[in-house]
Amino acid sequence: MYVVIRSIGLLPRWLLQGLGRAFGVWLYMIRSRSRRITEINLGLCLPELSADQQAGLARSSLLATAQTAFETPAVWCKKSKHLLTWIDNIYGQEVLDEALSRGQGVVLLMPHIGNWELYNAVFAENHGPLTALFKPPKQASLARVIRRARMHYGNEMVPTSPRGLVRLFKTLAAGGTVAVLPDQVPESGCFVPFMGQSALTDRLAYRLVAKSGATPIMVALIRNPKGLFDVFYEPLPGLVASVEEAMALKSLNDALEGLIRRFPAQYQWEYKRFKKQPDGLLDPYKSRY
Numbered sequence: 001m002y003v004v005i006r007s008i009g010l011l012p013r014w015l016l017q018g019l020g021r022a023f024g025v026w027l028y029m030i031r032s033r034s035r036r037i038t039e040i041n042l043g044l045c046l047p048e049l050s051a052d053q054q055a056g057l058a059r060s061s062l063l064a065t066a067q068t069a070f071e072t073p074a075v076w077c078k079k080s081k082h083l084l085t086w087i088d089n090i091y092g093q094e095v096l097d098e099a100l101s102r103g104q105g106v107v108l109l110m111p112h113i114g115n116w117e118l119y120n121a122v123f124a125e126n127h128g129p130l131t132a133l134f135k136p137p138k139q140a141s142l143a144r145v146i147r148r149a150r151m152h153y154g155n156e157m158v159p160t161s162p163r164g165l166v167r168l169f170k171t172l173a174a175g176g177t178v179a180v181l182p183d184q185v186p187e188s189g190c191f192v193p194f195m196g197q198s199a200l201t202d203r204l205a206y207r208l209v210a211k212s213g214a215t216p217i218m219v220a221l222i223r224n225p226k227g228l229f230d231v232f233y234e235p236l237p238g239l240v241a242s243v244e245e246a247m248a249l250k251s252l253n254d255a256l257e258g259l260i261r262r263f264p265a266q267y268q269w270e271y272k273r274f275k276k277q278p279d280g281l282l283d284p285y286k287s288r289y
Contacts, residue, residue: 008070009077013086016074017227020067027066028059035062038269040284045195046264060265064223068115068268075117080125080153083118088224092233095217100127105172105214109182109205109236111256112268114221115229116181122221122231123177124153131156131171132179133164165204172212179219180205182252183273190246191278194253195260200276206248210241218255222263234259 008016027034038058046054075083099106108123108130110116123130134157156171158164168178183194186202194201209216216236221229238251260267272285 005073006077009073009075011074013071013074014227016070017067020070021063023070024063024066025059027062032062034065034270037272037285038062041269041271041273044197044274044284047196057264058269061267061269064114064266065268065270067223068117071115072117075115075121076152078121080121083121084125086118086229087122087221087231088226088228089230090233091230092235093231095233095235096127099215099217100177102215103175105175105212106177107172107205107208107212107214107216108177108179109216109218109252109256110179111181111183111218111220111259112271113259113263114223114266116219116221118221118229119179119219119231120155121153123179124155127177129154129156130177130179131158131168133158133160133168133181135160168208169212172208172214178208178214180208183256183271185273185276190249192246192249192253194273195257197274198278198281199253199274201249201253203245203249205252206239206245209239210245210248213241216240216252218259220259220263222266232259 011019035058038061039054042049042054042058042061046057049057096106108119110119120130120132132155156167158167171178180202182202182205184202185200186204189200189202191198192201193199205216208214216239218232218234218236220232220234222232224230234255236252236255238255239248243251275283275285277283
């Protein structure tokens, strides 16, 4: 498995992106499962778009997600100094610099938009290692590859277990940086509005910030027309200990929604974000297949 991934990762970025676009077109043309889930999510979250607009956005999203999939082996295998050449512009660098200068810990919220895997290399090269949760896939061989790849920049991957959570808090207490994906469906959480829908939202980001006093920052790496990436850092003033939990998580989801509406084609709409519903409501993916 590692040999195959590494062989793909040796290809140049422009070729990987071209292969990804071709694969994305194929996923759209065959009416793949990814396309069907994307269309359901767009219908739920962006009902104001016409049918033609939703279809065009679904196609663009599949192309973008497929590009990310083909870029990822290179992100895992190439040296971080080389991967910095993939970065074009950085917006809001002062937001990160100020947070790091406080020495009270930083919580980076990295949603499934653009190429979030690339940020592991970018942060490690520019600022040193970070600590992130790692939920391994079911395939043991792939899990070993991913863990090895993400750690070769010096970052620390900890399991999604009580021991892993303790490690996150210790990192923040020491003034370090942790990374969290804020838009995954958690095992438990609270239902908070997101894109006009009720979404089960993980409490982890809020609890990390509330208990440590760390600074929360939204991070996104957006692929631009040149095939390079623009980095965006955005403060999250509503995600603080002084705000009630549900309101803080709504603030987080609102910030995520604002980011998605700026770059809708690069969000991973292929993910079943709303598969868990409040009691009495149907899973929209089951009811629409």
